[in-house]
Amino acid sequence: MHYTNLKDETQRVDFAEAVATGLGRNQGLFMPESIPRVDDPAAFLAQPFIERSINVLAGFVGSSIPTDVLAHIVREAFSFPVPVVQASPKTRCLELFHGPTLAFKDFGARFLARSLSYIAGDRKITILTATSGDTGAAVAHAFHGLDNIRCAILYPAGKISPLQEKLFCTLGGNIHTFAVDGAFDDCQTLVKQAFDVDALRKDLALNSANSINIARLVAQICYYWEGVAQIPAGDHDSLVIAVPSGNFGNLTAGLIAKAMGLPAKRYIAATNRNDTVPRFLATGEWEPNPTVPTMSNAMDVSAPNNWPRVEALFARGDLEPGILTGFVTSESETEAKLRTLNGYGYVSEPHAAVAFRALEERLVPGENGLFLGTAHPAKFLETVERVLGTKLALPEPLAAVADKGVLSVHIPNDFGAFERELRTRLG
Numbered sequence: 381m382h383y384t385n386l387k388d389e390t391q392r393v394d395f396a397e398a399v400a401t402g403l404g405r406n407q408g409l410f411m412p413e414s415i416p417r418v419d420d421p422a423a424f425l426a427q428p429f430i431e432r433s434i435n436v437l438a439g440f441v442g443s444s445i446p447t448d449v450l451a452h453i454v455r456e457a458f459s460f461p462v463p464v465v466q467a468s469p470k471t472r473c474l475e476l477f478h479g480p481t482l483a484f485k486d487f488g489a490r491f492l493a494r495s496l497s498y499i500a501g502d503r504k505i506t507i508l509t510a511t512s513g514d515t516g517a518a519v520a521h522a523f524h525g526l527d528n529i530r531c532a533i534l535y536p537a538g539k540i541s542p543l544q545e546k547l548f549c550t551l552g553g554n555i556h557t558f559a560v561d562g563a564f565d566d567c568q569t570l571v572k573q574a575f576d577v578d579a580l581r582k583d584l585a586l587n588s589a590n591s592i593n594i595a596r597l598v599a600q601i602c603y604y605w606e607g608v609a610q611i612p613a614g615d616h617d618s619l620v621i622a623v624p625s626g627n628f629g630n631l632t633a634g635l636i637a638k639a640m641g642l643p644a645k646r647y648i649a650a651t652n653r654n655d656t657v658p659r660f661l662a663t664g665e666w667e668p669n670p671t672v673p674t675m676s677n678a679m680d681v682s683a684p685n686n687w688p689r690v691e692a693l694f695a696r697g698d699l700e701p702g703i704l705t706g707f708v709t710s711e712s713e714t715e716a717k718l719r720t721l722n723g724y725g726y727v728s729e730p731h732a733a734v735a736f737r738a739l740e741e742r743l744v745p746g747e748n749g750l751f752l753g754t755a756h757p758a759k760f761l762e763t764v765e766r767v768l769g770t771k772l773a774l775p776e777p778l779a780a781v782a783d784k785g786v787l788s789v790h791i792p793n794d795f796g797a798f799e800r801e802l803r804t805r806l807g
């Protein structure tokens with residue numbers, strides 16, 4: 381399997397190189413050159429989750445990782461449940477939040493971490509990243525305990541919730557966390573500056589492992605297959621999958637699954653008011669507006685960086701035109717749908733509620749819906765408790781860290797100070 385750079389087709393790399401470099405030349409995204417087809421989807425769906433996931437990923441990894449190693453990686457990375465639950469009479473939720481950081485990012489981050497660790501071999505790599513909370517947790521847990529990779533994670537001191545901080549700043553070992561006196565943007569600037577210093581980049585073998593890495597994307601394909609596998613076969617032809625979308629990585633993975641032969645009828649790209657894609661799908665005009673804050677804040681993105689991958693799938697004829705539409709949900713409707721779901725006895729959170737609403741509004745008679753539950757409701761505790769007027773119990777991974785001490789180093793918003801700390805701790 382080869383990957384081509386969507387901005388420079390002369391750059392053609394294997395999986396190992398695509399994973400190790402992240403982005404191609406001219407900041408181009410890597411895309412699988414062709415999508416492996418599944419000959420007998422019904423037989424494929426009958427396989428157990430891990431076995432099927434190994435088979436999905438073998439097609440994308442090619443010869444970069446031997447099958448026995450890949451099997452080991454998948455078993456370790458996907459070591460938590462992925463249930464489909466009935467949420468309303470016509471919809472089910474694919475719950476992707478039962479991993480260590482209670483979010484769908486656990487799938488991609490854990491597969492990326494283990495793939496990169498194998499690909500790095502004897503080399504020691506340092507993952508350097510800035511976070512406003514969620515990504516840091518997924519990355520820290522994914523890489524924790526790996527021999528040849530250390531992580532340095534920067535976040536704005538005092539600007540993430542105490543529980544969020546504890547989720548990734550209490551691990552220790554190869555996970556180094558830095559609380560910066562500044563905003564998230566300042567953290568990002570420090571990270572960029574570090575990558576710009578040649579000596580530092582080489583000395584520590586810096587790598588970003590960011591969200592556009594192809595390893596994250598291919599890992600996410602597996603849970604679409606698992607979601608459909610848990611739905612009775614009679615519902616497959618009328619199945620509509622709604623994906624709560626921000627950067628559109630999740631939807632890209634779903635569409636790749638469809639191009640492989642996943643039995644599902646169509647997809648809905650569900651967004652909050654940051655609606656560049658739904659407007660584009662309706663009008664053909666790409667006109668990003670300024671980003672507006674919403675309660676489904678992980679989807680507050682108006683220039684989604686995975687969109688070129690979706691366009692490539694349609695442009696190449698991997699998918700039939702018309703299987704994707706968009707739908708936009710306002711803040712008040714998001715709240716209303718959280719209450720609707722609660723009325724059915726299902727507690728959800730704002731991102732999933734945006735996708736649920738798309739189904740409620742767009743399913744036609746005879747269709748049934750699957751929406752993706754991308755985060756545990758407790759990760760959006762304040763909003764969910766306010767809207768539903770109830771108290772939520774803390775799930776085990778959050779309760780387990782609540783009393784632990786934060787191990788972060790506090791640093792000023794100053795590159796010199798950051799570089800010194802980085803070299804002292806990781807050099």
Ligand SMILES: Cc1ncc(COP(=O)(O)O)c(C=O)c1O
Pocket residue numbers: 483514624625626627628629630631678679731754755
């Ligand atoms: C909880 C949650 N839901 C949905 C999304 C959107 O996913 P994507 O950026 O792949 O479209 C994110 C992204 O970070 C998220 O954290």
